[in-house]
Amino acid sequence: MLARGLPAGPGGATGHIVFTAKDAVEWKKQGKKNILVREETNPEDVEGMRAAEGILTARGGMTSHAALVARGWGKCCIVGCSGIHISHEDKEMRIGNKIFKEGDLITLNGTKGNVYEGKLVMMDSTEENMILNEFLGICDSLRKLGVRTNAETPDDAKKARLFGAEGIGLFRTEHMFYGKGSEEPLFRLRKMIISKTEEERRKALDELFPYVKRDIKATLEAMDGLPVVIRLLDPPLHEFVPHEKEKKEELAKALSISVEEIAKRAAGLHESNPMMGHRGVRLGITYPEVTEMQVRAIFEAAAELLNDGRKPYPEIMIPVVCEVKELRNQFEIVEGVYKEVLAKYNIKEIKHMVGTMIEIPRAAFVADQLAEVSEFFSFGTNDLSQMTFGFSRDDIGSFLPDYLNKGILADDPFQTIDQAAVGELMKIAIERGRKTRKNLEVGICGEQGGDPRSVEFCHKVGMNYVSCSPFRVPIARLAAAQAVIKEKK
Amino acid sequence: MLARGLPAGPGGATGHIVFTAKDAVEWKKQGKKNILVREETNPEDVEGMRAAEGILTARGGMTSHAALVARGWGKCCIVGCSGIHISHEDKEMRIGNKIFKEGDLITLNGTKGNVYEGKLVMMDSTEENMILNEFLGICDSLRKLGVRTNAETPDDAKKARLFGAEGIGLFRTEHMFYGKGSEEPLFRLRKMIISKTEEERRKALDELFPYVKRDIKATLEAMDGLPVVIRLLDPPLHEFVPHEKEKKEELAKALSISVEEIAKRAAGLHESNPMMGHRGVRLGITYPEVTEMQVRAIFEAAAELLNDGRKPYPEIMIPVVCEVKELRNQFEIVEGVYKEVLAKYNIKEIKHMVGTMIEIPRAAFVADQLAEVSEFFSFGTNDLSQMTFGFSRDDIGSFLPDYLNKGILADDPFQTIDQAAVGELMKIAIERGRKTRKNLEVGICGEQGGDPRSVEFCHKVGMNYVSCSPFRVPIARLAAAQAVIKEKK
Numbered sequence: 004m005l006a007r008g009l010p011a012g013p014g015g016a017t018g019h020i021v022f023t024a025k026d027a028v029e030w031k032k033q034g035k036k037n038i039l040v041r042e043e044t045n046p047e048d049v050e051g052m053r054a055a056e057g058i059l060t061a062r063g064g065m066t067s068h069a070a071l072v073a074r075g076w077g078k079c080c081i082v083g084c085s086g087i088h089i090s091h092e093d094k095e096m097r098i099g100n101k102i103f104k105e106g107d108l109i110t111l112n113g114t115k116g117n118v119y120e121g122k123l124v125m126m127d128s129t130e131e132n133m134i135l136n137e138f139l140g141i142c143d144s145l146r147k148l149g150v151r152t153n154a155e156t157p158d159d160a161k162k163a164r165l166f167g168a169e170g171i172g173l174f175r176t177e178h179m180f181y182g183k184g185s186e187e188p189l190f191r192l193r194k195m196i197i198s199k200t201e202e203e204r205r206k207a208l209d210e211l212f213p214y215v216k217r218d219i220k221a222t223l224e225a226m227d228g229l230p231v232v233i234r235l236l237d238p239p240l241h242e243f244v245p246h247e248k249e250k251k252e253e254l255a256k257a258l259s260i261s262v263e264e265i266a267k268r269a270a271g272l273h274e275s276n277p278m279m280g281h282r283g284v285r286l287g288i289t290y291p292e293v294t295e296m297q298v299r300a301i302f303e304a305a306a307e308l309l310n311d312g313r314k315p316y317p318e319i320m321i322p323v324v325c326e327v328k329e330l331r332n333q334f335e336i337v338e339g340v341y342k343e344v345l346a347k348y349n350i351k352e353i354k355h356m357v358g359t360m361i362e363i364p365r366a367a368f369v370a371d372q373l374a375e376v377s378e379f380f381s382f383g384t385n386d387l388s389q390m391t392f393g394f395s396r397d398d399i400g401s402f403l404p405d406y407l408n409k410g411i412l413a414d415d416p417f418q419t420i421d422q423a424a425v426g427e428l429m430k431i432a433i434e435r436g437r438k439t440r441k442n443l444e445v446g447i448c449g450e451q452g453g454d455p456r457s458v459e460f461c462h463k464v465g466m467n468y469v470s471c472s473p474f475r476v477p478i479a480r481l482a483a484a485q486a487v488i489k490e491k492k
Numbered sequence: 493m494l495a496r497g498l499p500a501g502p503g504g505a506t507g508h509i510v511f512t513a514k515d516a517v518e519w520k521k522q523g524k525k526n527i528l529v530r531e532e533t534n535p536e537d538v539e540g541m542r543a544a545e546g547i548l549t550a551r552g553g554m555t556s557h558a559a560l561v562a563r564g565w566g567k568c569c570i571v572g573c574s575g576i577h578i579s580h581e582d583k584e585m586r587i588g589n590k591i592f593k594e595g596d597l598i599t600l601n602g603t604k605g606n607v608y609e610g611k612l613v614m615m616d617s618t619e620e621n622m623i624l625n626e627f628l629g630i631c632d633s634l635r636k637l638g639v640r641t642n643a644e645t646p647d648d649a650k651k652a653r654l655f656g657a658e659g660i661g662l663f664r665t666e667h668m669f670y671g672k673g674s675e676e677p678l679f680r681l682r683k684m685i686i687s688k689t690e691e692e693r694r695k696a697l698d699e700l701f702p703y704v705k706r707d708i709k710a711t712l713e714a715m716d717g718l719p720v721v722i723r724l725l726d727p728p729l730h731e732f733v734p735h736e737k738e739k740k741e742e743l744a745k746a747l748s749i750s751v752e753e754i755a756k757r758a759a760g761l762h763e764s765n766p767m768m769g770h771r772g773v774r775l776g777i778t779y780p781e782v783t784e785m786q787v788r789a790i791f792e793a794a795a796e797l798l799n800d801g802r803k804p805y806p807e808i809m810i811p812v813v814c815e816v817k818e819l820r821n822q823f824e825i826v827e828g829v830y831k832e833v834l835a836k837y838n839i840k841e842i843k844h845m846v847g848t849m850i851e852i853p854r855a856a857f858v859a860d861q862l863a864e865v866s867e868f869f870s871f872g873t874n875d876l877s878q879m880t881f882g883f884s885r886d887d888i889g890s891f892l893p894d895y896l897n898k899g900i901l902a903d904d905p906f907q908t909i910d911q912a913a914v915g916e917l918m919k920i921a922i923e924r925g926r927k928t929r930k931n932l933e934v935g936i937c938g939e940q941g942g943d944p945r946s947v948e949f950c951h952k953v954g955m956n957y958v959s960c961s962p963f964r965v966p967i968a969r970l971a972a973a974q975a976v977i978k979e980k981k
Contacts, residue, residue: 280890288895398765
């Protein structure tokens with residue numbers, strides 16, 4: 004073994020080392036299997052990640068960009084492998100005293116987090132699906148927890164339905180701005196972000212609207228009859244600002260401003276700690292028109308499906324909430340748009356819910372107030388763990404391995420729910436929330452929703468469902484059944 | 493009025509606009525009063541901030557760098573003034589349609605956060621000190637809360653004693669690396685940060701040791717007989733990495749490595765969300781030698797003062813703790829060094845305490861365990877509010893004004909303790925902590941420690957003391973007395 008990192012995406016992969024997303028795409032085109040090696044990945048790497056057999060990053064934790072994307076695809080991935088030292092200019096990587104160049108062969112064991120030199124033999128993981136399905140059917144008859152999936156594309160949604168998902172627990176609107184086919188909507192999102200006035204912003208939003216509606220409609224359709232929790236725009240806007248020269252020039256041209264002005268406006272969006280910055284509902288408060296556009300897209304998509312005889316069931320979820328007044332502010336917008344869409348399509352009702360994510364510690368404490376307006380809660384345990392521990396998910400690579408090795412923490416809190424504090428906050432939120440609203444729907448959409456021990460915890464505290472990436476749905480179904488059996492003992 | 497920002501440092505100031513710290517120093521030398529206008533400030537601006545009559549920043553909240561430094565000095569300061577648009581290259585600032593150039597006169601009202609054009613008339617704030625002191629004496633006879641100060645220099649410590657401080661509630665070790673006289677220790681700190689091996693790091697720490705010891709000794713001496721809470725190194729290391737070319741070259745030379753290698757190592761320290769990154773106790777866990785050096789400096793300083801017939805009383809505080817095993821790990825180091833220092837100086841005992849900061853939400857939940865080893869708690873309510881709300885203190889300028897204007901939040905949680913969640917966490921921590929250790933000393937060292945409403949809350953929940961910047965000590969004494977009277981009613 005050469006090095007060990009965090010096992011972010013299970014399975015094995017072997018291939019030639021490449022150091023850029025572009026090279027990964029290029030090598031794949033030439034029919035050569037490759038492993039994409041990066042310091043860390045970002046949305047601009049998505050196509051290369053897709054083209055690679057496996058992904059290896061020097062930095063990042065179990066919920067870093069690379070880990071989330073790879074896991075969503077069921078792709079082999081190792082992150083936070085601090086033993087590798089990459090020189091992107093020289094296209095080489097150093098592990099200990101060994102130097103690896105572009106094209107050298109390595110093998111990843113994404114289940115254990117191990118990196119090996121050369122090409123190791125792989126085993127096919129095809130399973131006896133009939134037996135598995137029969138077994139999972141027994142699990143389903145036992146479990147009380149619902150199992151949903153985190154998915155953003157009709158393909159993922161369909162895949163997850165095959166795996167037994169009973170709905171989508173997390174549809175991230177922003178995912179249409181990443182990867183394949185994202186160029187057109189991303190360009191319009193960038194126009195919106197760089198806008199200075201409400202007028203400019205509304206114009207860009209109008210252009211963006213059809214893409215958002217199309218995207219949501221496709222997934223609502225794929226999940227017909229099942230609930231789809233659609234989270235409004237969550238990440239800080241500066242994440243989408245272009246870095247490449249041509250992209251900046253293109254944007255400047257479209258907005259009739261100079262490239263320098265683009266740079267200036269982009270710099271104005273810079274944040275010291277973006278994870279705790281201007282994002283989620285905070286964007287919706289400062290730019291109500293952003294919420295309005297998204298909500299309109301959801302309701303119009305649902306209305307059109309309804310008129311086609313389908314049964315769409317969107318659950319609109321407001322992220323990053325810490326105070327009920329944020330919700331009241333946003334719900335007013337939702338209510339207004341809802342009425343407009345009913346009138347426009349001449350329909351009486353669109354089945355839907357409006358709710359909030361519980362991912363900021365304060366939200367748990369004020370859950371009794373939140374439930375006055377919120378029809379459902381969904382625990383965003385990635386962010387909730389992040390704030391409760393003060394652990395930045397993207398930066399834990401530098402100290403979490405030490406914490407686990409020295410036994411200071413027994414588990415990575417981003418893999419398994421920390422019951423001492425994060426779990427307590429969840430209990431507080433459920434208890435207070437249901438005190439106000441007895442039939443409050445409660446779910447989880449953080450990564451831990453696919454972790455067996457966390458699923459057991461979710462069962463114990465009385466949640467309605469867990470949601471996880473499509474490939475983890477069968478595991479969640481099993482874990483939910485086991486939780487019931489354990490309880491009976 | 494031209495614009496309004498956050499009232500970060502009370503008082504008035506008028507002067508000529510300058511746009512760089514260097515210019516502020518230069519203009520001051522020429523006897524010209526100036527107002528330093530910056531996007532935001534960082535430690536490299538400290539000398540310029542000192543030279544300016546007042547400080548105005550476009551970004552940042554009530555606990556941003558500019559706000560904290562200015563308030564500590566009693567200097568007029570307005571932050572998060574988003575109405576101003578600065579072009580540092582052109583040395584000009586735009587407010588609405590007006591352009592202001594270097595040298596133009598403006599006036600700040602730091603109590604209200606207002607910015608005015610031109611030079612307004614100032615009023616002297618000298619007070620009838622005798623009457624005030626007599627009045628505060630009455631307050632002292634009533635109050636139950638102790639009042640300490642946040643101070644890092646002997647001058648501040650002496651000033652705070654004059655204002656009635658009964659000890660130091662927060663001495664930040666890192667402050668010796670900022671501002672005047674910091675060049676020599678900072679250079680050695682940088683060597684330590686850039687070190688790759690424990691050997692390199694220990695060598696740099698040995699060089700740094702005498703500076704840390706001298707600094708701590710001077711403040712322990714100024715506070716003779718009174719407790720001094722010394723917080724071990726708190727901020728993420730990359731904050732201290734040099735940005736200027738000469739500094740990098742100097743550092744490269746001293747370490748016998750290339751400037752490129754410096755850049756590479758510095759880049760390796762980069763974090764996406766440094767506030768939740770590798771800092772505080774996390775540094776002490778990965779680099780135990782860093783804790784060891786600091787603790788040795790504290791105990792040797794105290795030992796030398798003891799042998800001089802003084803009465804030093806250090807309280808060693810571990811920051812950013814979220815788990816008792818972190819404390820156990822660090823306390824073992826403290827215990828080891830303590831014994832070594834006793835032997836070296838041939839003394840039997842140094843009066844001291846070892847404790848922790850409660851600033852990470854998880855710490856409150858596990859406070860019963862923390863109190864098994866911790867002799868005191870000090871609430872770091874800046875960070876605690878930050879994590880509980882998910883509000884980055886440095887980035888709230890972009891949305892908090894909107895939140896306050898639209899009535900979504902009634903108060904800035906960085907000025908006044910949020911009782912709904914931050915306050916609940918504090919209650920949980922005190923209750924659980926004192927369940928384990930009945931006589932647990934509990935204080936607060938966040939900025940809210942000088943806010944009258946927060947002082948009342950601290951009284952109610954049974955804290956032992958509040959700690960605030962020297963200039964706010966009289967206010968805290970008054971507020972603590974008022975809290976007692978209110979309670980009696």
